[in-house]
Amino acid sequence: MAVFTPVSLEQLSDWLKHFPLGTATSIKGISSGIENSNFFIGTERGEYVLTLFEKLHIEQLPFYLELMRHLAERGIPVPAPVANDKGAIVSLLNDKPAAIVSKLEGQSQLDPQPVHCAALGDMLARMHLAAKDFKILQPNLRGLAWWLETTPTVLPFLPAELGRLLADEVQYQKDFAATADYRALPRGPVHADLFRNNAMFVGERLSGIFDFYFAGCDTWLFDLAVTVNDWCVDLDTGVLDLARTEAMLAAYRAVRPFSEAERIAWQPMLRAAALRFWLSRLYDFYMPRAAEMLTPHDPTHFERILRLRIAETPPALS
Known part of the structure; x- marks a missing residue:
């Protein structure tokens, strides 16, 4: 959500003529994140979010945007x-694929308590079930195939001990993905990036989930593990907070009970979720891209979390 491609109010106004939103009144870049160029925009009809896609191809975008529309139509x-006036939800702006979506009310909860984690666990389970009949298939583009492809690029930058940790964990995940337990895991479209800054609250009420541009088809348990590894940890240490973790798992389980395969796979999936973000942050750190307002993330945070998930037995799913 850093600004890689600036957009002026004049450029937005010209492009917006093709949408039923009236005249553009304001545009402001959003500084968080590192993948796309995002802006808050004001129009005669209200406030919206504009995204210019910097890395995704235009043929990939229907998965993300149609998934959002599919979920919205089902009450998520x-x-x-x-x-726009041609019925398209993606069109070019400043030579980049671009889309407008509604703006959620509320604000991100950056210091979540068990009540917030419970609300998110409940909605995550509902979201998984609501997407079961979504027809477009696309793999998680930051899943195992990407880990295998990206690890050799990152390894030369790492000291020997970190390199061994990374290589060993990728091999562990490759081996686990070949097991019957992994193949038995329920799966479907997942958010895959549901961090604290990708949900909105009004008080204790969850008002929305956004930023689906890392979504893909993967195991539901991986999606839950990604979420737990951010919402339920102490950010300074990476240690799981028991009250928040149990609140999220109990709320999720009340909507969609866990299978035996998921109980077996819980620790490997927490490790997988930590690996995915450690590796992506290593890649972004050593292969940086220029952008206005870009704030890179610290790779050591998820290195720490991965070490903990390997060493410790997590709270059980049931």
Whole structure:
């Protein structure tokens, strides 16, 4: 969500003529994140979010945007894409694929308590079930195939001990993905990036989930593990907070009970979720891209979390 491609109010106004939103009144870049160029925009019809996609190809975008529309139509509080006068929800702006979605109310909860984690666990389970009949298939583009492809690029930059940790964990995940337990895990479209800054609250009420641009088809348990590894940890140490973790798992389980395969796979999936973000942060750190307002993330945070998930037995799913 850093700004790689600036957009002026004049450029937005010209592009917005093709949408049923009236005249553009304001545009402001969003500084968090590192993948796309995002802006808050004001129009005569209200406030929206504009995204210019910096890395995703235009043929990939229907998965993300149609998934958001699919979920919104089923009562999941997510941003709804806005179609232009030709019915398209993706079109070019400044030579980049771009989309407008509705803006959620509230603000991110950066110091979540068990009540917030419970609300998120409940909605995550509902979101998984609501997406079961989504027809477009696309793999998680930051899943195992990407880990195998990216690890050799990152390894030359790492000291020997970190390199061994990374290589060993990728091999562990490759081996686990070949097991019957892994193949038995329920799966479907997942958010895959549901961090604290990708959900909105009004008080204790979850008002929405957004930023689906890392979504893909993967195991539901991986999606839950990604979420737990951010919402339920002490950010200074990476240690799981028991009260927050149990609140999220109990709320999720009340909507969608866990299978035996998921109980077996819980620790490997927590490790997988930590690996995914450690590796992506290593890649972004050593292969940086220029952008206005870009704030890179610290790779050591998820290195620490991965070491903990390997060493410790997590709270049980049931």
